Amino acid sequence: MTMPHLVIACHECDLLHRLHSLRYGERAKCSRCGAALYARKRDSFLHTILLAVTSLILFALANSFPFMTFELHGRVQQSLLSTGVWEFFERGMWELGLLVLAASIVFPFLKIIGMLYVLVPLEFHYRPWKAALVFRMVEQCQTWAMMDVYLLGVIVAVVKLADLAILVPGVALYSFVALIIALAAADSALDPHEVWERMEKIR
Amino acid sequence: MRGSSLTAARSGLMSCHACHQLSRIPRMSIDGVVICPRCEAHVHLRKPNSISRTWALLIAAYILYIPANLLPVMTVISFGKGEADTILSGVKELIHAGMLPIALLVFFASITVPVLKLLTLTFLLLSVQYKSQWRPRERTVLYRITELVGRWSMIDIFMISILIALVKLQAVATIEPGAGAISFAAVVIITMFAAMSFDPRLIWDNIEEKA
Numbered sequence: 327m328t329m330p331h332l333v334i335a336c337h338e339c340d341l342l343h344r345l346h347s348l349r350y351g352e353r354a355k356c357s358r359c360g361a362a363l364y365a366r367k368r369d370s371f372l373h374t375i376l377l378a379v380t381s382l383i384l385f386a387l388a389n390s391f392p393f394m395t396f397e398l399h400g401r402v403q404q405s406l407l408s409t410g411v412w413e414f415f416e417r418g419m420w421e422l423g424l425l426v427l428a429a430s431i432v433f434p435f436l437k438i439i440g441m442l443y444v445l446v447p448l449e450f451h452y453r454p455w456k457a458a459l460v461f462r463m464v465e466q467c468q469t470w471a472m473m474d475v476y477l478l479g480v481i482v483a484v485v486k487l488a489d490l491a492i493l494v495p496g497v498a499l500y501s502f503v504a505l506i507i508a509l510a511a512a513d514s515a516l517d518p519h520e521v522w523e524r525m526e527k528i529r
Numbered sequence: 530m531r532g533s534s535l536t537a538a539r540s541g542l543m544s545c546h547a548c549h550q551l552s553r554i555p556r557m558s559i560d561g562v563v564i565c566p567r568c569e570a571h572v573h574l575r576k577p578n579s580i581s582r583t584w585a586l587l588i589a590a591y592i593l594y595i596p597a598n599l600l601p602v603m604t605v606i607s608f609g610k611g612e613a614d615t616i617l618s619g620v621k622e623l624i625h626a627g628m629l630p631i632a633l634l635v636f637f638a639s640i641t642v643p644v645l646k647l648l649t650l651t652f653l654l655l656s657v658q659y660k661s662q663w664r665p666r667e668r669t670v671l672y673r674i675t676e677l678v679g680r681w682s683m684i685d686i687f688m689i690s691i692l693i694a695l696v697k698l699q700a701v702a703t704i705e706p707g708a709g710a711i712s713f714a715a716v717v718i719i720t721m722f723a724a725m726s727f728d729p730r731l732i733w734d735n736i737e738e739k740a
Contacts, residue, residue, distance in 0.1 A: 335537035335544035335551060338669050339733040342535050342542075359669040359733070364549075396695040398702065403695060410690030413697070414706065421711055425718070426690045429683065458568040462547045469721065472680050472687075478634070479687025485623070485631045486688070487695065490702075522548040526567055 336361055370517040371449050371524075377512035378441045384505035385438060389431065392496035394480075396487070407431070407498055433471035434509065440464035441512065444521065453528040461521060468513070473506050536737065538730075543574040576728040580654060586723035587650050593716045594647065600709030603689050607702040615709060616640065616685060638684045639713075646682075646720050649675045653727060660735045669729050676724045682717045686710060 334343050336356040343363060348354060353365035367373075389407055396403040408431060414423030444461045447454040454460070484493055537544050542551045543563070547570040554574060555563060563572045576582075601613035614622065616639050623632035649671055655661075656668060689706050696704045 333542075333551060334549055335542065337544065337546065337549070338673070338729045339665075340536040340538055340544070340730045341733075342537055342540060359666050359729075361669070361673065394691075394695060398698060401698050401701070403697060405691075405694040409694035410687075413693040414690065417693075417706065419706055419711065422686065422690070422706065422714060425714055426687065430687070458570075462568060462570055465547065469680065469725075472683055475681055475683045476687045478638070478681075478684045480691055482631055482635055482684060482688045483691040483695070485628050486626075486692070489626070491696075493695075519549065522550070522567055 334363060336363060364519050365517065367515060367517045367520075370515055370520055371445055373515035374441060374512050375445050375449065377508055377515055378438050378445070381438045381505055381508040381512055382442070384501045384508055385435060387501035388498045388505050391498040391501065393498040393502070394496055395494040396491055397494070398491040404496075407502065429470060429472040430476045433467045434473050434505075437464055437467035437471050438509065438512075440467065441516070444525075448521065448524050448528065451528060453525060457525055461518075461525070465518065471509075473502070473509070477503065477506060536733070538574060538734070539737070543572055545570055545572045546576075575730055575734075576726060579726055579728040579731060580658065582726040583650065583654055583723050586719050586726060587647065587654070590647060590716050590719040590723060593712045593719065594643065597709055597712035597716050600712060601707035602685060602709040602713060603692065603707050604705045605696075605702070606705065611705075613707065616713060619685070635684060638681045642678055642682045643716055643720065646675055646679055646724070650720070650723055650727060653732070657731045657735065660738070662736060662739060665732050665736050668732050672724075672727065672729045672732075679717065679721045679724055683714070686714050686717075 332345055334345055335341065336343065336359060338361040339356060339359040341356060341358045343354070343356065345364075346354065348364075348366040350366055350368045354363040355361065356363055391406075392404045393407045393409070394405055396405070408427070411423045411427045411431075414420065414426065440460050441464055443454055444457050444464065448457070480499070487493060537551060538554075541554050543554050544551050545565040545568060548565060548568040550565050550567040552563060552565060552572050564570070565572045598616055601615055602619065604611045604613045606612075620632050620636045620640070623629075623635060653668060653672060653675075656663065661668075689704075689710055692704045693706060696702050
């Protein structure tokens with residue numbers, strides 16, 4: 327059943343393309359509809375692993391330190407990244423609580439852990455248990471991890487409260503911004519084709 | 530890059546959506562399930578029941594879009610007086626406060642994107658069902674954009690989550706999320722699933738049938 331890796335079909339229009347060996351930094355696009363086909367990245371595994379480790383540390387910081395402090399008429403209110411989630415649960419709006427929890431904490435975490443779980447053993451020529459399933463999940467997390475959107479939500483909230491109260495960003499907010507950048511960098515360093523090819527070789 | 534003019538389907542091949550691996554289309558599928566030899570995902574020639582699934586999700590989203598805009602997404606209670614905000618009145622308030630760039634951002638993410646997404650998917654479905662030959666490349670690009678921008682509509686939901694976490698000074702000021710927020714979040718999520726279940730290759734299948 328397995329086809330030789332000489333041909334690839336476009337995901338968006340199904341056109342077949344011969345695989346060309348690209349130089350570092352080059353990317354191949356579909357000649358008919360313009361969709362991205364594949365790219366070649368320098369030291370993809372090493373860079374992705376290092377950036378994922380960085381993301382993991384930043385993730386820990388973003389979830390343990392105060393996110394923001396709110397001061398109004400001398401009363402101070404401190405919040406964590408996860409405070410909004412619990413506030414939703416307390417008001418019985420668990421659907422929104424789950425949604426925010428998933429998009430801002432669970433999916434980003436699964437993505438970081440999943441990347442490390444698959445890439446680190448593969449780098450040492452060992453195929454981890456259920457590697458294919460985990461890596462497919464990592465690629466799915468892409469859509470549902472919405473930390474970047476969450477940050478815009480923070481900005482809008484801050485603007486709304488700006489002339490009402492004093493807001494002080496905490497360590498977690500800075501870590502959160504750094505985490506978004508590190509995870510996006512890990513994403514762009516990752517070459518899924520190389521991951522699948524290495525996985526196949528070690529089977 | 531240069532390519533052939535042959536599609537995978539015409540060559541008797543189907544490509545795995547998770548890892549791009551090509552597999553032969555089985556002559557007789559016994560139980561209809563083909564597993565990708567490389568990544569173990571289910572492989573389909575085209576996304577299963579793409580059109581009817583996308584329609585179902587899209588209609589659900591249209592219906593939920595009404596309460597999402599009519600019901601308040603949050604209520605600001607300050608000194609015992611409550612003021613309800615809908616998606617649109619939230620934008621108006623930002624304009625009145627002189628925060629035009631932020632108002633534009635919220636307007637774009639919470640009003641323009643969901644409306645355009647619903648209309649674009651409707652248009653793409655109809656164009657596929659009526660076997661349109663019109664600009665397949667542009668329609669594919671339209672689909673690609675629709676799939677990419679959908680998640681940005683969540684800004685309002687995250688904003689509410691941050692506001693309720695910060696503003697809870699019982700007597701002075703509290704913020705209560707409203708039912709509109711649930712409907713709005715549902716619209717965003719359902720249209721994301723609708724975009725995922727639409728198969729852009731159907732646009733091109735019609736072009737080839739004619740050729």
